[in-house]
Amino acid sequence: MSSFAQQATWIWYPGDYEIWLSNKMQNRRTERGTFFPVFWKMDNHYVLMDFYKTFTLQQPKEVNIYAEGTYNVKLDGKAFEGMPSVITVPAGTHKINIKVFSQATVPAIFVQGKTIVSDSGWLLTFEDKEWIDETGKTSDISATQWVNADYGSFNNPLSPPSKFSLPTQPQAPVSIIKNGNTSLIDFGKETFGFLQLHGIKGKGNINIIYGESKEEANSDDHAETLDRIQFNSTVNTDSTLPLSKAFRYVKVETTSGITVDSVSMLYEYADVKDKGSFACSDTLINKIYDVSKYTLHLATREFFIDGIKRDRWVWSGDAYQSYLMNYYLMNDDETVKRTIYALRGKDPVTAHINTIMDYTFYWFLSVYDYYMYSGDSAFIKQNYPRMQTLMDYCLSRRNKDGLMEGLPGDWVFIDWAAGLSKQGEVSFEQMLFCRSLETMALCATINNDATNANKYKQLAADIKQKLFSYYWNEQKKALVHSRVNGVASNNVTRYANMFGIFFNYFTPAQKQEIKTSVLLNDSVQKITTPYMRFYELEALCALGEQQHVLQQMKDYWGGMLQLGATSFWEEYDPSKKGAEHYAMYGRPFGKSLCHAWGASPIYLLGKYYLGVSPTSSGYATYKIEPSLGGLQWMEGTVPTPHGNIALRCDTKQIKIRSTEGEGTLRIKSKTIPKGNNISVKNIDDNIYEISIKPGIDYIINYKGL
């Protein structure tokens, strides 16, 4: 991924547009018609921005300038009069400065000439500190911090960032049941968008009750979202409701004196294309994969959001899973970066991200993951100062033992789980804290900051040592849940244990112990959210339990499908019945029936069945460890920054073709794998490695174990 755009594009200060757009998006939530905003700090953009770049021209060139805001333009420090829309830059080397003020929207520019264009090569600052002394001389000791411009996909000068909205498509209902003044409309599956009323005539009120389930749409008292409209129209009128909503069903009620001819909707979506794919011999798994895709797409909007009915907010823990799924489906960098920027906000840090301690830690992890999957080191560099100040905040909140413990104002979330203790020093939080410190060390190294890399490494090592000395219970063969007042509890929960497996914090022997003592132990409190199922199943996959996990997927996600789910849920407890499934937070329809974290099979199938993941940044090197997990065959593609890795695999043959990077296929085989263009390395008993080069069709015959 290049750090320079290929064409003229709208540019702005890194993170500012993302924060502005997330303010706009996250304040669209309503609950029963009432505005329902977030409860954490929302940040704001810099209103005044200086942009510059130096160009060398062979010939004088005309340059067109567009800006969002009031602006001036300087050539080599000398201002043009007014706000010029076209300037001529003479031949030679020249510096162009554009300074923009915009209060309501983010200062942004679009510059378009034959060779002079706005792109990420422009440098920006929010304080240029260029004063002049009494003689008119400009200050000569500058401490101005210049950063590279941020940009998106706004390549049209007449479509500036502030005007952006998601595209829409008309959708018609699949059934309508009329009953007097009431119509119950079914759009056939979970959907999202703007309801449209056609042919409204008369005077009166229209009540619209939205439902992800039929029961919800029929519940005037408990439906989570609704609209109430007053009309007075003597001619037929159409109306598109101003706020998009999530629903499958809509109940439209009219008072006497007003009628509505028909109802449709504008489906609103992020235009992000699929690059990855998965198909296999098991039709239920294929169905689960398809509904997962639909779920993830519905929850991928301006940002990766949690769910589409209720919060519609950007939550770090939820987004963390969407990023990982994204790498195996759309592999869209822009939505990842946008979400990471929006979550981080600005300094000063006054609370954990989303107020949740664990969510701060997921944010650190997400930055490094993004680097591994995209290779975008420019983003790491741009973000590093914000990583440092956020980590400073964490470090300032350690307790006397150097551990993270919930202080007033800190939400220790972990999972939605009945009776889960959040008191004291929770092992799960130390696990994520340790991994965050390791991430900081890695990012410090990418930034050539050896001093801090070393500092973070030592801090991480200290926490890791404490994780084992404080929490490992040799009888229980597991990390216990927490310490309270310095005393470790006897309670074992799954959280820290499963993360320790794919973080590779345990020895191979410990991993096997934990598999039995925790992961496959029914007496340890079960997980009921797809959110933590994600990590539980990942841990099992990391232990080679693909066959077991496949069955779990079929039971758990298949269970939702059997109940008629058209998208996956926030929480699923097979022991519940009927409309009980829709309740949460003490509200009959409080549960979200389309929650991003429900789509985790995308990630599991891509990473642990197709078995593809990067081993260095941007898939420069990667591994392929396919695992059929009992399937007869599977095939799919995994997207890489500039292409993809295509794979088909059955019990006897593997076909691979990649477009970039150096791959290492690792397979188990009773006999030596064979094929054209392959050289086989025997690693261990029956384990073989084959190097995969781009642009070559590999057909490898093997005999699976």
Add this chain to the structure above:
Amino acid sequence: MSSFAQQATWIWYPGDYEIWLSNKMQNRRTERGTFFPVFWKMDNHYVLMDFYKTFTLQQPKEVNIYAEGTYNVKLDGKAFEGMPSVITVPAGTHKINIKVFSQATVPAIFVQGKTIVSDSGWLLTFEDKEWIDETGKTSDISATQWVNADYGSFNNPLSPPSKFSLPTQPQAPVSIIKNGNTSLIDFGKETFGFLQLHGIKGKGNINIIYGESKEEANSDDHAETLDRIQFNSTVNTDSTLPLSKAFRYVKVETTSGITVDSVSMLYEYADVKDKGSFACSDTLINKIYDVSKYTLHLATREFFIDGIKRDRWVWSGDAYQSYLMNYYLMNDDETVKRTIYALRGKDPVTAHINTIMDYTFYWFLSVYDYYMYSGDSAFIKQNYPRMQTLMDYCLSRRNKDGLMEGLPGDWVFIDWAAGLSKQGEVSFEQMLFCRSLETMALCATINNDATNANKYKQLAADIKQKLFSYYWNEQKKALVHSRVNGVASNNVTRYANMFGIFFNYFTPAQKQEIKTSVLLNDSVQKITTPYMRFYELEALCALGEQQHVLQQMKDYWGGMLQLGATSFWEEYDPSKKGAEHYAMYGRPFGKSLCHAWGASPIYLLGKYYLGVSPTSSGYATYKIEPSLGGLQWMEGTVPTPHGNIALRCDTKQIKIRSTEGEGTLRIKSKTIPKGNNISVKNIDDNIYEISIKPGIDYIINYKGL
């Protein structure tokens, strides 16, 4: 000054509206038609705000709600549907929450009922951290920081803060000289506002060149401000130009084919009334006082700004003097608070205020001065966290000797003075730093923060000790200008020496030495700005040199009047001739001819001739030390928070009447002063003190020394 408003008023988060308004105001500067913004960081408001207050009602009441932004309303935690404009609050004790999102303008509310009104008793936060767990229970360990609401004088629900603009009045020119297509229009004196063109007809261009001097208006190439307009109108049209400007003269040129019938202007002003006054037996001093008043009024706009032609920005050092003058003229708390908030901006601190080290220090001093003159301890409390983080920034930038030295990015300003060294550790900066630390100690005490009060006291004592051990030169009987690489220079400048006098850092003996060795020593570089003349003359007044200072005022300010000044200038050097006076910054008309700091006689005459100043906060106690300085008589009023102190004084009699506070009149008299209702205390040889109670007319006869 009460911390509770008396009526319903628009309320917002402290500082946010001030920052928003200053962004708007400070980005109106143009230079020759080009947008010319500030070079420091402009901050931004919190876009999402939670407001609440608890009320107890005897009877149910209707309450009207207005908000700038999208909002919800909760009663005892339960939301009303939609955005209600009227709610009914039942009898009993109830909590009302209103949460507002507004991106483009500052979230603000206006609540009006019989007993329930929006005022500064409402509490606000930008992060309420009120999450709910999986059972629907709200978090019970809150760390939410609530602060009292800020407000201004927006008492009309239909005139919200974002719609505010200064009032205007039509003004006509006093003379017009026509010459072909060119008219030179004279408004008779320096003024400010929107030019109006009447009866425009035809097609063509109109060039408008503004001038504070006739020479500037006639200089197409060098005038600092101008407007160029294109018109195409077949009927007579009037036009008011969109940006207000400063000028006395305007040259209007039309191209052939277009005509303008006449020109007038809308004078734009802050509607802040005078409460103080001064008159005396010397007509030149009276004229200087009147022109000073006009100068200060012109530079008192939404904020106290520097000058009206050019910058029109909020500069801390300039504003500091306006505050002090304000206390003796308009005594308008709102403009002071608004300016202090705007200057401070928000965390994180990334630079000195206006990038200038000295200007950071003046900001600290201004907060405490405001407390002394207004008694507004609520403001000190609201501001204290911002004072602490700004001081943390300063403390983090001390050099190895614990002194403030210009680091890259720091502008060490001191004064506009040719050849003035800014290198190394400048004594003047340590002087202001020391005073800032003392101010912090005082404000910490007001905030019951004994630990920090002690810390700041010790830090101040350390700097004070170094000021004398490092900079005092016993031969020169003065503080030297600076140390470079640990070596004190031999150069004496006036700055630190004059501040040390009214800061009372010197012994009485040192003060007398400095008077001779520095203040009255012509071989020490002279001051040419009214800015530093302010402090130089203050130091002389503090030494009892009112007679000398009176003559200086007459020479210096009188000198500008003799040159035809109708407002006082940014800089005045009597040795210059003709249009040379208008040049600065290497530009022929670069100098501002209406600069707030030119108005300092208001302060000097009020504080050191009428001799009135508070000795405890809000004039609870105050002193009156009148000094005629050679005048035959003088009279005037000095405003106090809820009234004023009126004084008339000649060489034989003093009349005083005050409306609040406990005053101490201190006079020198050869004989014991006499009068009704007075009791006289002999303090020292010929020095007497008389206690002044409010509401009593004192007529005191004495025999001046």
